[in-house]
Amino acid sequence: MLISHESIGEMMVHTRDISDGGIFVVTNPEQMPPVGTEVRGQVQGMLADAPVVDMRIVRIEEGGIGLQFCN
Template sequence: MSDKRQFVRTPFNCRIKIYHESIGELMVKTRDISDGGVFVILDPDKVPPIGSVVTGQVQGMPGDAPVVDMEVVRAEPDGVGLKFLREE
């Protein structure tokens, strides 16, 4: 299997609140992050379909972090890879 990643991943632990209509609002933890996206730890039965767009917001910041759109690009037994969607 070839690695299609464009960005280097960095281990990173924080809490993110994500929302999708199929799972509602969930508080999840991150495993790693890159310039292109983030991997969040999530129960397999709560994973939105590949291609779904979720919103996310980092929690625990001194002020309100921005809410960003992210696309589900891969699912693993312990969570999902989310790609940051850039505003054009």
């Protein structure tokens, strides 16, 4: 997954868990903006371009961050 935000630019991360409400991505949490920040994300490696979605950082823990899909 490609995550982007003005404070980090673009960063490629691996997904660990995904649900209807959000996704957990494996990354160095120290490189990410704080909880509450909205970022954009796009799944990579699909045959067609996946949509870019808005997500909010809702959890930061050792080994990654939890993102909630924004409506």
